[in-house]
Amino acid sequence: xxxxxxxxxxxxxxxxxxxxxxxxxxxxxxxxxxxxxxxxxxxxxxxxxxxxxxxxxxxxxxxxxxxxxxxxxxxxxxxxxxxxxxxxxxxxxxxxxxxxxxxxxxxxxxxxxxxxxxxxxxxxxxxxxxxxxxxxxxxxxxxxxxxxxxxxxxxxxxxxxxxxxxxxxxxxxxxxxxxxxxxxxxxxxxxxxxxxxxxxxxxxxxxxxxxxxxxxxxxxxxxxxxxxxxxxxxxxxxxxxxxxxxxxxxxxxxxxxxxxxxxxxxxxxxxxxxxxxxxxxxxxxxxxxxxxxxxxxxxxxxxxxxxxxxxxxxxxxxxxxxxxxxxxxxxxxxxxxxxxxxxxxxxxxxxxxxxxxxxxxxxxxxxxxxxxxxxxxxx
Amino acid sequence: xxxxxxxxxxxxxxxxxxxxxxxxxxxxxxxxxxxxxxxxxxxxxxxxxxxxxxxxxxxxxxxxxxxxxxxxxxxxxxxxxxxxxxxxxxxxxxxxxxxxxxxxxxxxxxxxxxxxxxxxxxxxxxxxxxxxxxxxxxxxxxxxxxxxxxxxxxxxxxxxxxxxxxxxxxxxxxxxxxxxxxxxxxxxxxxxxxxxxxxxxxxxxxxxxxxxxxxxxxxxxxxxxxxxxxxxxxxxxxxxxxxxxxxxxxxxxxxxxxxxxxxxxxxxxxxxxx
Amino acid sequence: xxxxxxxxxxxxxxxxxxxxxxxxxxxxxxxxxxxxxxxxxxxxxxxxxxxxxxxxxxxxxxxxxxxxxxxxxxxxxxxxxxxxxxxxxxxxxxxxxxxxxxxxxxxxxxxxxxxxxxxxxxxxxxxxxxxxxxxxxxxxxxxxxxxxxxxxxxxxxxxxxxxxxxxxxxxxxxxxxxxxxxxxxxxxxxxxxxxxxxxxxxxxxxxxxxxxxxxxxxxxxxxxxxxxxxxxxxxxxxxxxxxxxxxxxxxxxxxxxxxxxxxxxxxxxxxxxxxxxxxxxxxxxxxxxxxxxxxxxxxxxxxxxxxxxxxx
Numbered sequence: 008x009x010x011x012x013x014x015x016x017x018x019x020x021x022x023x024x025x026x027x028x029x030x031x032x033x034x035x036x037x038x039x040x041x042x043x044x045x046x047x048x049x050x051x052x053x054x055x056x057x058x059x060x061x062x063x064x065x066x067x068x069x070x071x072x073x074x075x076x077x078x079x080x081x082x083x084x085x086x087x088x089x090x091x092x093x094x095x096x097x098x099x100x101x102x103x104x105x106x107x108x109x110x111x112x113x114x115x116x117x118x119x120x121x122x123x124x125x126x127x128x129x130x131x132x133x134x135x136x137x138x139x140x141x142x143x144x145x146x147x148x149x150x151x152x153x154x155x156x157x158x159x160x161x162x163x164x165x166x167x168x169x170x171x172x173x174x175x176x177x178x179x180x181x182x183x184x185x186x187x188x189x190x191x192x193x194x195x196x197x198x199x200x201x202x203x204x205x206x207x208x209x210x211x212x213x214x215x216x217x218x219x220x221x222x223x224x225x226x227x228x229x230x231x232x233x234x235x236x237x238x239x240x241x242x243x244x245x246x247x248x249x250x251x252x253x254x255x256x257x258x259x260x261x262x263x264x265x266x267x268x269x270x271x272x273x274x275x276x277x278x279x280x281x282x283x284x285x286x287x288x289x290x291x292x293x294x295x296x297x298x299x300x301x302x303x304x305x306x307x308x309x310x311x312x313x314x315x316x317x318x319x320x321x322x323x324x325x326x327x328x329x330x331x332x333x334x335x336x337x338x339x340x341x342x343x344x345x346x347x348x349x350x351x352x353x354x355x356x357x358x359x360x361x362x363x364x365x366x367x368x369x370x371x372x373x374x375x376x377x378x379x380x381x382x383x384x385x386x
Numbered sequence: 387x388x389x390x391x392x393x394x395x396x397x398x399x400x401x402x403x404x405x406x407x408x409x410x411x412x413x414x415x416x417x418x419x420x421x422x423x424x425x426x427x428x429x430x431x432x433x434x435x436x437x438x439x440x441x442x443x444x445x446x447x448x449x450x451x452x453x454x455x456x457x458x459x460x461x462x463x464x465x466x467x468x469x470x471x472x473x474x475x476x477x478x479x480x481x482x483x484x485x486x487x488x489x490x491x492x493x494x495x496x497x498x499x500x501x502x503x504x505x506x507x508x509x510x511x512x513x514x515x516x517x518x519x520x521x522x523x524x525x526x527x528x529x530x531x532x533x534x535x536x537x538x539x540x541x542x543x544x545x546x547x548x549x550x551x552x553x554x555x556x557x558x559x560x561x562x563x564x565x566x567x568x569x570x571x572x573x574x575x576x577x578x579x580x581x582x583x584x585x586x587x588x589x590x591x592x593x594x595x596x597x598x599x600x601x602x603x604x605x606x607x608x609x610x611x612x613x614x615x616x617x618x619x620x621x622x623x624x625x626x627x628x629x630x631x632x633x634x635x636x637x638x639x640x641x642x643x644x645x646x647x648x649x650x651x652x653x654x655x656x657x658x659x660x
Numbered sequence: 661x662x663x664x665x666x667x668x669x670x671x672x673x674x675x676x677x678x679x680x681x682x683x684x685x686x687x688x689x690x691x692x693x694x695x696x697x698x699x700x701x702x703x704x705x706x707x708x709x710x711x712x713x714x715x716x717x718x719x720x721x722x723x724x725x726x727x728x729x730x731x732x733x734x735x736x737x738x739x740x741x742x743x744x745x746x747x748x749x750x751x752x753x754x755x756x757x758x759x760x761x762x763x764x765x766x767x768x769x770x771x772x773x774x775x776x777x778x779x780x781x782x783x784x785x786x787x788x789x790x791x792x793x794x795x796x797x798x799x800x801x802x803x804x805x806x807x808x809x810x811x812x813x814x815x816x817x818x819x820x821x822x823x824x825x826x827x828x829x830x831x832x833x834x835x836x837x838x839x840x841x842x843x844x845x846x847x848x849x850x851x852x853x854x855x856x857x858x859x860x861x862x863x864x865x866x867x868x869x870x871x872x873x874x875x876x877x878x879x880x881x882x883x884x885x886x887x888x889x890x891x892x893x894x895x896x897x898x899x900x901x902x903x904x905x906x907x908x909x910x911x912x913x914x915x916x917x918x919x920x921x922x923x924x925x926x927x928x929x930x931x932x933x934x935x936x937x938x939x940x941x942x943x944x945x946x947x948x949x950x951x952x953x954x955x956x957x958x959x960x961x962x963x964x965x966x967x968x969x970x971x972x
Contacts, residue, residue, distance in 0.1 A: 073619060097605055099615050101932070108933025109605055112504065116523045118605065177811070195811070195832050201916075205934035245919025246834045249618035251803075255417070256812035257833070278622070279422040378936075382743065396772040400782065403769035403848070407793060409815065410845065413808035414800075465703040472696055480700075483707055485961075488899075489954045490715050491906030493924045494946035497931060498714025501721060501939075534711045598798050598909035599924075603931045610798060614913060617799035625807060628800030635792045643788060 052145065053315045058090060060308035066093035067309040070109055070120040071101035075250060075270045077165060078329025085325070086316050092309055100249070103129035103296075104205040110138045110301045121310035122300050126207025127370045130161040130297040139299040142311055144318040149338035153364070154295055164317060165266075165331035166295035168362050169215035170354075171285045172268035174259040174275075181283035182260065185219040185233065185290060194241050198248035198258035200267075204377040211294045212262040213381075214365065214373060219290025224365045227373040228380070235384050245385075254280060264294065265354065266330035286358040293362040295334070320344050327353075411632065418625035430626040439612055440627075447609035450525050451594035454532040455587045458540045461533065463583070466544045467575060470553050484541040487534050492599040499531055500604065525606055532594050539589040547582020548575075581645060588642050592635055715950065721943030735944035747921045748948060750836070754922070755904035757840050762847025763897040770852045774859045787856065790849030797846050798909035805842045805914075809833060834919050842914060843907065847900050854899060858892035858967065891967035898960040902953050923949055 061067075074080030087094050097118070098105060103125035110133070113119035125133065133139050134156065141159035144150075154163030171188075173181040178196065182188050188197050201209040217223070217230025237243040246252060248261035250271050261268060265286060272282040298317065300310045316322045323333040327349055339345050365373070421427040434440055469476050490498075503518045521527045533540075556578065560570045576583070598610035613631060617624040725732045738744065772778065773786045796804075809815050809826070810833055819826060832838060862885060870880045886893075908924040915925065923945060929935040930942040 075619065095607075097607060098602075098611075100618055102934055104933045104936075111933075112500070113605065115519075118523065195827060202934065205929075244832065244834065245915065247618075247916035251616075251618055251621040251624050252806070254621035255806055255810060257806050257810045259811065395768075396775065396778060399768040399772040400778075403765070403772075403786070403852075406765075406845070406848065407789060410801075410804040410808045413814040414804040416814060417807040461703055461706055464699045468696075468699040473700065476700065480703075483711075485957060486707075486711060488902055488906075489957050490711065490950055491902075491908075491924070491953065493906065493908040493927050494718065494949045495711070495714055497927060497942060497946045498716075498718040499710070500931065501943075502714050502717045530710050534707070537707075592795050596795055596798065598912075599928070603928060610909070614799045614909070617803050617913060624799070624803050628803050631800055632792070632796060635795055639788055639791050 053312065053319065054145075057308060057312055057315065061090065061092060061306070061312035064092075064306040064309045066095065067306050067313055068095050068097065068118060068121045068304075069313075070097045070123060071099060071103075071106050072096055072124060073099045075267075075274065076329070077167075077266050077326050077331045078270075081328070082317070082322065082325045085321075086313065089316075090312060092312075102201055102206040107133045107136070107138055110303070111136070114303050117305050119303060119305055120301055121304040121306050122298060122313055124164060124296050124298055125161075126210060126296060127294065127365070127367050128210070128374045129207070130156075130299060131367050131371055133299060134160040138302055140302045140304070140307070142300050142314060144314050146318045146335060146338075149335045150318070151334065151337070153366075154334050161297040161299040162318075163295035163334045164298045165326045165329075165333045166293050166364070167264035167266045167331050168286055168291050168293045168359055169211045169262060170265040170268050171287060172253065172261040172263065172271060173283050173285075174253065174256055175281040175283060177256050177259040181285055182287075183285050184288040185216060188237060188242060188260070189240050190242075191240070193260060195244050196258070196260045197237060197242050197262065198244040198246055198252070198260065199262050200248050203381055204374055207294060207296060208263055208267070210370075210374070210377070211264060211292055213377065214294075215262070215287065215290040215292035217290070218292055218363060219287065224363060224369045225372065227376055231377070231380050231384055238385060250274060253282075254278065264331075269330040269354075284354070286354055291359060291362045293332075293359070293364045295364070324349065332359075411629075414625045414628050418622060418629050420622060430622040431630070433620070433623045434616070434626050434630060437623075439607075443607055443609045443612035446525070446607065447595050448591075450528055450532065450608065451591040453529045454536060454594050455590045457529060458533045458536055458590055459544075459583060459586065462537075462540050462544050462586075463576070463579075464571065466541065466548050467553070467571060470545070470548045471557060480541070484538050487537050492531075492535060492597070493603075495531065495534070496600045496603050499527065499600075503527060522604070525608075527604065528601055528606060528608070531600055532590070532597065535597070535600075536586075536590040536593050539593070540586040543582045543586035543589065544579065547579035547585075550582075551575075551578045584645055585642055588638050592638050595634070596631075718943050718946045718950070721940050722947040724940055724943075726938050726940050735938070735940050736947075738941055739944055739948055743921065744923075744926070744945065747923045747926055748952070750921050751905055751923045752952070754836065754839060754843070754920075755901045757836075758843040758847045758904045759897040759900035761840060761844045762851045762900050763893070765844065766848045766851025766896075767855055767893065769848070770855050771859055773852075774856055783856075786852060790852045793849040794846050794853060797907065799913040801842060801845055801910055802913035805833060805838075805845070809838075809841070834915055836920055839911065839914060839920060842910060843904050846910075847904060850900060850903060851896055854896040855892060858889060858896075861892075862888060891963045895960045895963035895967055898956050898963065902956050902960075905949070905953055905956075 069083070072079040072083065074083070083094055083096065086092070095118075097109065097120065101109070103123075106120065106123040106125050107129055109120050110123070123133070139160045141156075143159045144162070147155075147159075147162075150162055154166075156162065171182050175181070178193065180187075180192075182190075182193070199209045199212040200206060203209040203213045213230040213234060214224070214227055215230070216233040217227045220229045220233045222229030234243060244258050246258055248258040248263060252258040253261050253271055254275055261271075265284065268282075268284045272284050275282040298314060300307065300314065304310045317326075318335065320339060323335045323339055324344070324346075326333040327336070327339075327345065330353060332353075333339070336345075418430055419426045419428070421429045465480070469480055487495075500522075503522045521530065553575070556574050557570055560574045565574070595609055597608070598614060601608040602611050602614065613624075613627055616627050722735055723731045723733070725734075739748070769786070773783045805813075807813055811827065816826060833842075866884055867880060870884050875883070906924065908928060911920075911922055911925055912928060915922075926935065927942060927945050927949070930937055930939070930945070
């Protein structure tokens with residue numbers, strides 16, 4: 008009983024969040040989200056001919072998919088067993104920029120990535136550089152319009168919000184908001200992941216900081232200035248925050264996507280390390296990642312099969328298991344496909360109620376400012 | 387008169403050196419054995435050893451290393467032999483070329499290799515284009531580049547080995563009983579520089595197994611790339627992996643020592659001298 | 661083979677021409693080229709294709725116009741822009757610092773081990789260990805130091821149990837200082853390996869003679885030891901400089917996307933697409949590295965010639 012109520016209320020809250028953030032293309036998109044025609048609410052039936060063609064190709068080249076990122080480890084394993092395709096996963100902790108670069112560098116070779124999972128700005132850059140080929144999965148219509156390129160070059164797969172992770176035995180009081188990060192007790196502890204102009208994870212941290220400190224989706228400078236302040240206070244740690252550095256206590260406070268931090272929390276728990284993950288009170292920035300198929304993919308059918316799998320109910324629920332909000336979350340929730348247990352493991356929907364998403368244009372603008380200013384100001 | 391006791395400063399510096407070397411290793415080992423707060427065990431070592439990526443990347447790098455050794459030896463043994471035997475004037479040139487890999491660091495060399503073999507064909511004719519393309523489509527290009535990187539060590543080892551034996555007499559003796567040049571090389575010279583070749587091989591293998599720069603920038607999943615990734619993704623297993631790779635390098639070094647003892651001091655060449 | 665001239669046992673340090681057995685006159689190919697050069701041809705071909713050509717391609721790229729054809733000095737000029745100048749300067753500073761730390765520390769340790777009075781096994785152990793440690797770089801090394809002087813490292817905890825908090829003064833591993841300490845871990849053994857033969861050359865008879873004439877340790881070093889040793893010392897440190905300057909894996913493992921501005925890191929970021937700058941500028945950066953290291957190796961060669969005088 009309680010679960011059902013929670014589910015409904017979460018769905019409503021998420022719809023509100025979706026309306027506020029995702030309805031960027033105008034409120035016209037919002038009614039469309041609610042009134043998905045039943046006929047097109049495909050649970051992801053994948054055609055046999057596609058499976059055959061993919062299996063003939065025999066393998067798929069993936070890139071930059073760390074096993075503990077949104078449960079990719081399990082997703083890859085299940086895909087591999089289900090369709091008996093060999094999978095190579097190059098450069099597991101590559102940035103989105105590196106993924107695009109790999110498509111260019113390895114053009115025409117067997118090793119070239121077939122599919123990429125990149126941040127918004129990299130997706131735009133990739134399409135502009137002609138790196139992708141369009142493809143619309145069978146469940147295309149259940150992906151919110153704001154999360155996909157209308158021509159099908161890239162499509163949002165999941166989103167998360169920026170969160171604070173803190174290692175309990177090092178940080179006595181877990182930070183709940185951005186101002187907490189400036190406390191003198193947190194010397195050298197706060198880290199992000201990668202350079203904001205090349206890694207989506209790092210970008211999100213700065214944008215979220217901007218939203219919380221007087222900036223907006225159109226103005227990322229206050230975010231940069233916040234990090235300058237953090238650095239001056241001596242709290243900023245320039246090292247990249249990875250699972251290993253977090254658990255070792257080298258970067259005990261990490262500002263990363265919630266699904267990443269929650270995964271680290273689980274890993275820590277398995278080792279007896281208690282970790283707290285909080286969505287900040289202010290500056291809740293949501294960032295989707297996007298899937299795309301490489302224009303010169305050596306295994307195009309395998310790539311399409313991969314996409315079909317990811318956007319099927321099974322694939323989307325696996326991403327949910329990885330603590331993300333999958334792109335088809337609303338559709339799944341509407342059709343009551345989300346197991347209650349899974350829904351419970353995510354942070355409460357109230358934490359996300361003010362989530363903001365940037366349009367791709369806003370992301371591009373912010374990226375340009377970061378390229379100019381970040382290195383200069385952060386040294 | 388000769389047997390003097392260890393001076394104070396001697397002991398001081400030796401202990402300081404030992405501490406500096408050993409404490410970080412101790413720290414890593416301690417962290418690698420920590421399975422929980424206050425508990426210790428080998429769980430993380432098992433995690434690494436059972437990881438399919440560990441075996442895959444290790445074997446991948448080992449194959450590349452062996453190919454590098456093979457090409458390096460086939461390339462260098464005749465060259466060093468001939469220079470020592472007939473072309474002493476070339477020694478300066480080859481010495482210079484053997485130092486060049488230090489001047490062009492891997493991080494710079496890979497820029498040149500990438501642009502030369504991917505975007506620009508080596509020659510404008512049809513066939514060589516395909517060759518250059520084939521070179522970069524797999525780890526072949528790494529092997530080629532690693533032979534260059536290992537050149538200083540291979541050259542020095544083999545050169546020292548050849549200089550330590552009496553090349554001229556051996557060659558003359560063999561030729562006086564009618565051996566051809568290849569015969570001389572294979573049956574007479576090679577067995578006498580066995581130790582130098584093994585030393586060169588070991589140095590090359592250690593170099594290749596640990597090379598990260600070129601393999602990561604050319605997007606190959608070698609052992610060093612795997613180590614780097616583990617270091618970022620998993621904390622305790624990364625420490626276990628560090629200890630494992632340290633132990634493996636140790637084993638290689640001890641291998642050289644052990645073989646060296648068997649062959650004799652004349653060809654003593656523990657490391658690539660500079 | 662007719663007319664084999666009996667040869668004396670050749671001097672190990674030089675091959676004396678003219679003692680070679682008579683061979684049929686080599687055929688002349690293309691005028692100057694003779695068949696004697698054939699066996700070494702593969703080596704030269706290989707080095708040309710895989711080392712010289714890539715290097716030339718870097719040089720060409722560094723001076724080429726980005727769009728269209730023709731040459732320009734623009735890219736090289738950009739190297740003197742603040743952020744690249746700063747990167748080169750930081751790289752140079754780091755390399756000099758670790759050449760000094762590794763060099764001086766290494767000299768003392770090597771001398772302590774090689775000098776007589778030290779049991780024979782210490783020297784072997786030190787050389788062997790140095791051989792291993794000199795190759796210990798990249799992520800394992802970075803991690804070893806995180807586990808030692810990181811925020812929860814063994815030394816950090818050890819010191820804080822005595823009330824000393826090294827982090828309270830703003831020390832961090834991810835800084836110039838931190839990098840210097842970590843680099844020293846492979847610079848030190850490198851120095852030991854390079855300088856040990858030269859210390860061997862410092863004959864103990866000289867020390868005894870000096871002491872017989874009444875010199876104390878300080879005077880010995882000032883008038884005998886250092887004058888003999890300094891070319892080897894300096895050339896070793898030059899090599900250490902080159903080793904630190906080219907280091908990529910360790911720097912990347914420790915500072916990742918670049919909290920310390922170093923040239924190899926920038927080049928790596930350009931190649932992997934994390935920084936979008938003109939690729940010709942990337943070539944210019946690589947060229948800058950080659951020029952600087954080339955310069956140091958030239959100094960090394962000069963010093964080696966001086967040093968070898970004493971090692972006969």
